[in-house]
Structures are given as C-alpha cells and as structure tokens.
Amino acid sequence: MAPEVKYTKLFIDNEWVDAKSGKTFDTYNPHDGSVIAKVAEGDKADIDLAVAAAKRAFHRNSEWRQLDASQRGEILRKFSDLVERDWQYLAELESYNNGMVISLAKALKVAVNIIRYIASCADKIKGDTIAADGEVFSYTLRQPVGVSGIILPWNFPIYIFVNKVCTALAAGCTVVVKPAEQTPLTALALVALMAEAGVPKGVVNVVNGFGPGAGTALTHHVDVAKISFTGSVEVGKLIQQAAGTNNLKRITLELGGKSPLVVMNDADLNIAVPIAANAVFAHQGQVCVAASRLFVQSGIYDKFVEAAVKHAKGIKVGNPADPTSQNGPQIDGEIMSKVLGYIEKGKKEGAKLVCGGNRIGTTGYYVEPTVFADVTDEMTIAKEEIFGPVQSILKFDTLEEVIDRANDTSYGLSAGIITTNVNNALQFAKHVESGIVRVNTYMGGGPQSPFGGFKDSGIGRENGMDALLAYTEVKNVVISL
Numbered sequence: 463m464a465p466e467v468k469y470t471k472l473f474i475d476n477e478w479v480d481a482k483s484g485k486t487f488d489t490y491n492p493h494d495g496s497v498i499a500k501v502a503e504g505d506k507a508d509i510d511l512a513v514a515a516a517k518r519a520f521h522r523n524s525e526w527r528q529l530d531a532s533q534r535g536e537i538l539r540k541f542s543d544l545v546e547r548d549w550q551y552l553a554e555l556e557s558y559n560n561g562m563v564i565s566l567a568k569a570l571k572v573a574v575n576i577i578r579y580i581a582s583c584a585d586k587i588k589g590d591t592i593a594a595d596g597e598v599f600s601y602t603l604r605q606p607v608g609v610s611g612i613i614l615p616w617n618f619p620i621y622i623f624v625n626k627v628c629t630a631l632a633a634g635c636t637v638v639v640k641p642a643e644q645t646p647l648t649a650l651a652l653v654a655l656m657a658e659a660g661v662p663k664g665v666v667n668v669v670n671g672f673g674p675g676a677g678t679a680l681t682h683h684v685d686v687a688k689i690s691f692t693g694s695v696e697v698g699k700l701i702q703q704a705a706g707t708n709n710l711k712r713i714t715l716e717l718g719g720k721s722p723l724v725v726m727n728d729a730d731l732n733i734a735v736p737i738a739a740n741a742v743f744a745h746q747g748q749v750c751v752a753a754s755r756l757f758v759q760s761g762i763y764d765k766f767v768e769a770a771v772k773h774a775k776g777i778k779v780g781n782p783a784d785p786t787s788q789n790g791p792q793i794d795g796e797i798m799s800k801v802l803g804y805i806e807k808g809k810k811e812g813a814k815l816v817c818g819g820n821r822i823g824t825t826g827y828y829v830e831p832t833v834f835a836d837v838t839d840e841m842t843i844a845k846e847e848i849f850g851p852v853q854s855i856l857k858f859d860t861l862e863e864v865i866d867r868a869n870d871t872s873y874g875l876s877a878g879i880i881t882t883n884v885n886n887a888l889q890f891a892k893h894v895e896s897g898i899v900r901v902n903t904y905m906g907g908g909p910q911s912p913f914g915g916f917k918d919s920g921i922g923r924e925n926g927m928d929a930l931l932a933y934t935e936v937k938n939v940v941i942s943l
C-alpha cells in the first residue's frame with residue numbers, strides 16, 4: 463500500500479502555508495509515472511518570507527540563539543529519536559517519491575546515527591588562545607555564520623537533508639531549505655519531526671519549488687550568509703556566481719563526478735567484481751561517487767569482463783516497493799532518456815556493449831544494468847557523468863599509466879583501487895586527484911570522514927568537524943593587558 467502523504471505545503475516560521483502565488487506542482491512515482499500529490503510551489507515571495515523568519519530566529523536575543531550548544535545537541539538528539547521512531551514510514555515515502563528500492567531506503571537508517579553524531583559535535587566547537595605579539599590576550603571565538611540556504615538534489619533526499627540541516631543547526635545557524643523539485647515530500651516529513659523535537663520557530667524553513675524560481679531567489683538573497691548545495695556542476699557554477707552578486711556568501715558545493723575505480727591484476731575477482739558492480743549500479747547509478755570509469759589491468763581483463771556481465775545480468779530490477787528488487791527506476795523520463803542517449807553514444811563511438819542497453823517495459827523509467835567493454839578515454843561515456851546504471855570498462859597496463867588516465871578529467875570526487883599490494887594502494891592514494899580514495903572497498907567512511915571533491919567536483923567538505931566549522935565564522939578578540 464502507498465504511504466500516506468501528510469504534508470504538501472511550505473513550512474515557514476513553524477506554519478504550514480500555501481505558496482503566495484497559490485501555485486502547486488505535481489510530484490510523481492517513478493515506478494509508473496503516476497501523480498502522487500500536488501505540492502505548493504514556492505517562489506521569490508515565499509523565499510523572502512522564509513529568509514525573514516530565519517533572520518528573526520537568528521537574532522542574538524532569539525530563543526534559538528539563547529540556547530547553549532549542548533542544548534542544540536539535545537534537540538538534535540530528540541530529532542534523531544523521532545526519525546528512528548518513524549523510519550519505516552520515511553523509508554517508504556522516500557522509495558515512493560524517488561524510486562529508491564525499499565531495501566536501500568531502509569538501510570539508510572544510518573541517517574539516525576548521522577544525526578546523533580552531529581548532535582554530539584555541537585558543543586565541541588571551540589576557539590583558540592593565540593600566542594600574539596605584545597602585552598595582549600588574543601583569542602578566537604567560533605560563531606554561527608547566519609542564515610544558511612540549503613539546496614538539495616533528488617538522489618538521496620533524506621540523507622542529504624539530515625546531514626546538511628543538522629550540521630547547520632549544530633553550529634547555531636538558521637536555515638531555509640529548497641528540496642529538489644522531483645522529491646519534495648520527505649523534506650516536509652522531516653521538518654515536521656524537527657518541530658516536534660522542539661526546534662524553535664523560524665529556525666528551519668522548507669520552501670519547495672524549482673531552481674530558476676525558489677532556488678535563484680535563495681542564492682541571490684542579501685540576508686543569506688551561506689549556501690550549501692549538492693547537485694550538478696552546471697548549477698554549482700551558477701550558484702557560485704549568484705553567491706557573489708548581492709553580498710558575499712560562503713559556499714559549500716558538492717557536485718558531480720566521473721570517478722575511477724582501478725582493479726589490479728593481483729585482485730581477487732570474487733571480491734573485485736561485486737565491489738565494482740555495487741559501485742556503479744547501486745541506486746541505478748544515481749550516486750555522485752558512482753565508479754563510472756572502471757579500469758581493469760590487462761592480465762585479468764577478459765576474465766573480469768566475463769564475470770562483470772554475469773554479475774550485472776543477475777541484478778533484479780523491479781518495483782522499488784518490492785523488498786526483493788535490487789534496482790528500481792531512474793528518477794524521471796528526462797533522466798531515463800539521457801541515460802539511454804549515453805548508451806546509444808557508447809555504441810556509436812565503438813564501445814562493445816556486452817550486457818543490457820535497453821529500457822525495460824513501457825511504463826515507469828527502468829533501464830537495464832548495462833556493461834560496456836573496450837571503452838577508451840576519449841569516448842563520451844568515459845568523459846561525462848551518466849548518472850545511470852552503465853558500467854564502462856577500460857583496459858590498462860601499468861599503475862603509472864592508470865594514475866594519469868584516472869586524473870585526466872575535470873572531476874575529482876571519488877576514486878578506488880582493488881589490490882592486494884600495499885604499495886599499489888599507497889601510490890594510488892597519494893597521486894590520484896580526488897577528495898575521497900577507497901582501497902578494497904568503495905563505500906563507507908561514516909559521518910566522521912570528510913566528503914567532497916577536488917577540481918570541478920566541488921568546494922568544501924560535508925561530514926565531520928570540517929563541515930561544521932564551515933557554518934561558523936572565526937572572530938579574533940584582542941585584550942590589552
């Protein structure tokens with residue numbers, strides 16, 4: 463049975479309100495393209511109200527600013543308990559609106575631990591005493607940066623919401639959230655739980671809507687001090703420009719990737735093949751760190767390709783609500799067509815299609831897990847982010863060579879190597895131009911580990927103290943003795 467949709471309005475100053483324009487937009491179930499609900503479509507007027515509420519809530523005398531850091535942590539802990547209480551419902555709603563298979567949606571209950579970790583960091587923010595010149599006492603304070611605009615993508619709506627919003631709150635900021643237009647529902651369910659947990663009025667506001675409307679209004683707003691964005695490089699560049707237009711906003715950008723995973727001759731295929739498959743097929747490839755360039759060393763290349771095809775053929779694609787489905791649909795028809803377009807380009811440019819390559823059925827947005835062998839560096843499928851279930855396998859001879867080829871991209875988000883030789887791993891980890899490097903695994907690291915990209919994959923980091931401090935300003939105080 464479909465989960466109940468409880469909230470469809472905007473959440474501003476702790477009130478559920480319609481958009482000022484009265485407009486709504488449809489949100490869909492990617493399994494069959496059916497309309498789930500009509501959601502309030504926020505625009506500039508609504509962003510103005512939400513930012514004004516967040517600004518009032520950030521005033522030095524507000525209820526929120528009067529709380530100790532440990533009290534902020536306590537509220538976040540209460541929120542984590544409510545998320546845990548409602549997880550079954552939240553996972554079902556995520557799956558319904560996003561097409562994420564229910565087994566993955568449920569497994570992302572790690573979000574509860576992430577909130578608890580962030581809650582525990584709230585009172586660990588501290589300044590320094592400085593060995594300053596002269597007869598002075600010089601110290602620093604770390605203070606919240608102010609009203610923060612948070613712009614979300616559609617691929618992991620709950621996970622990215624809790625990570626960004628809780629980090630901003632732990633630092634003492636107030637926020638206006640603009641969820642992705644494809645997945646507006648879980649952000650509303652989460653903000654309702656935040657209110658229930660005791661987050662004061664105006665501290666968290668959610669304005670659904672579109673990028674050119676609500677999104678640009680938020681990134682241009684003069685009372686917004688920081689933007690934290692996860693999404694495409696294209697929009698990331700627009701946000702960087704907007705952030706410098708009316709004031710000088712701080713920005714954190716988590717963008718796309720074309721991540722290399724390297725499998726050396728010494729790797730055990732029984733380990734390497736499933737790691738490589740999960741690294742690109744999980745969530746039907748709609749993962750920013752997806753290992754979409756798989757470099758396999760020549761000595762094991764043929765055997766690897768054969769095993770990779772067998773593995774891909776075994777992936778069960780089906781209704782995301784079915785607990786046995788391993789892959790679901792792409793988020794919408796546009797993304798599905800884009801993925802199928804890349805598959806056509808791969809074939810035209812001479813890559814060898816060894817598995818899949820087609821749409822599944824005629825309703826919903828399903829694409830077969832697809833494997834290309836004999837991909838070369840200049841092919842489009844080796845250069846551009848596909849964001850779909852397409853594994854591109856490239857052959858290499860030496861570690862030296864593959865490091866250069868792995869780095870020959872404007873992206874730098876994630877990279878991996880599978881090897882039993884520690885020197886290979888250390889050399890690769892040292893020289894690959896990537897914010898995240900994983901050895902003999904491709905996921906993991908937890909909320910304590912910094913997450914973000916080199917080069918066009920972003921600016922700044924999510925997770926851990928790095929992310930928290932990015933929601934603060936350093937203030938230096940000097941006292942004459």
Ligand code: NAD
Nearest residue numbers: 614615616641642672673677678693694697716717718750
């Ligand atoms: P997108 O960039 O199209 O949209 C992301 C968000 O930006 C949406 O909320 C959208 O409404 C908003 N937006 C669009 N135009 C805007 C504008 N001009 N001003 C302000 N906001 C605007 O990305 P998407 O399609 O939702 O997500 C897919 C992309 O996100 C992929 O490239 C993927 O790699 C990346 N991603 C990165 C990470 C990471 O952590 N690095 C995580 C998930 C997704």
